[in-house]
Amino acid sequence: MFLWLPAYPTFQPGWDQEEIHATFFKCISWQVEETLDTISCPYHYFCDKTYPANYPLLVDVLVLLFTTASYLVTLVIMIMDMIYGRGRIFLGQSKRFLLPSGPISLPLIILAFAKGPQINTIFPLSCLGPAILLMVLISALSFDNAADKDFKYTFFVASTVSGILHASLYLDSVVLPFYTGFDALMSSTFSGECASCVCRKEALVVGGKLVRYRGWSMTTFFVVGVLCLRIICKISGENYAGKLLFIKAFMERFSWILITVDCAYLTLHSPPERVMLRVAAFGGIFLLIFLQVLKEACSKIHSMAYVAEKLRWLSTSLQTI
Template identity: 45%
Template sequence: MEEEKGLPQQWVTKNLTTTFFKCTRWQVEETADLLNCPFHYFCDSSYAGNYHPFVDLFVLIFLLCSFRSASAFTALERRFKRKYLLPSGPILLPLVVLILYHGQRINSLFPLSQMGPALLLLVHISALSFESRREQRSLRYAVLEASTVSGILHASMYLDSIILPYYTGLDALERSVFSGECPTCVCRREDMVAGGRIVLYRGWSKSTLAIVAALCSRMLGRIFGEEKSTLLVKLTAEVIGWGSVAGDAVYLLRIDIPGERESLKRAIYGGICALISCNALRKVYGAAVWLAAKRQTEKKKKDVSFEADEIL
């Protein structure tokens, strides 16, 4: 790219890339060259600029603390009575929503457009892995679960406001040709869609709906009691939720996104995949212990009933 107005080429390239990644509105124009440029687009929005690098550093520390919190609760669940410090808890989840709400401008040291999905995955994992047992059928439990559902939905929506412009701009850079009519004017062979066609991950997706369904099934189980029907619905919803979250984590780990630091991505999403595996094993082990205890209880009841019949 040639220098513009005496500015260094590196600065111009970086500034243009930021414009593409942060563009929230692409305008289509009529074109006379239907053969070589059937679709002509340009960015019709402006970017307010990045926050101070201190904000990025805070978000990075917050992400690491959230991961450590989820890992600690996974390893030492029985030692913690209340799980308010989980990423899906009433303390950290509002901070997650706040970070994602302002995430469009967190781009100095720690681009949230690249690592934001990891933050939402941590919320999904902690929401599926841990549930409050001490507030059964209480108003506090209902409020906590409802706020968790609301927080997850808002976090998913705000994450999309960050990653969709990024993925759209990435698609525009990778699959378009500059027309030269303006700095962001591009020619394309196909129409441009929100989020592009390179990365298929979305915050507001089937995974989010599966997590919400699992949380709602838990609430129904608490209200109507854990009968066979409600227990079956709950287990089915949780299995679907775990499958969806694991699929997202593996997809984000394996997909090759141009411009992203591969080592950092593998470290983050590799750790998330390991956390999912540990929680899945813990759930399977807990279910096996519960089934064994239930069978033992039923066996004791039968033995007591048999002894009573003999006495009579």
């Protein structure tokens, strides 16, 4: 874990590396000090404030169990919807309460993100929070309760939009200090003045420059845009909804592309923390994306087979006449 700590001659052997590691990754405020060495140390920083200590192990275990259950429910529903086909929907409208983007799970995910900096023992949300948010976005895109009445549908989708935006903001409050500390650790050298004192060649920015992922991002806004278009299409009626279907279909497909890009980027460029756990988490997200692509392919094949059957029946009827 500590092989990638920056080497510097003034690093003191008595310093606790684990404590330094926690300080860098949970630092809320980095203070810059004036320095006379403008060549080798033009920017001198130290951590002024960190998040409180982690919650007990039980909290991490509960979040881990809840997240695993949410993922397995999403996986099973996607598989069963694909098996049942277009004509029959697995669990009908009741499945909304089981999904990560539903009215039960999403508030719990928001609560976990709000307390994310202190959930960092065996299930660090600073590493796995982005995968959880991607799971929520996939859930919101994959399942649409279009059979609901207008008011009920609008209320449900609007609450999902609000929940996604809140979850994205809370996730950024978790990952941005994490990415900032990663940049401070990897792109700096220890000055020896204190355990968190570092020298840098360039100014330290919020979120750092080594990892570009953000929860409040284009991916989130495209998914939110799709959900808003679903509301507009639902309440505008058939006369106007048809004009928006092409835009909605384009935004849905582009949202899936952005989710895939985010997942691949985070798999390759995340800080080297809990590598196996992170690979397993994003591997699970890739599986959901693959199932969605397979579901769309099966739907297209089913539609083409249905059209071919109709054309065959029409041709037979004409020959009979």
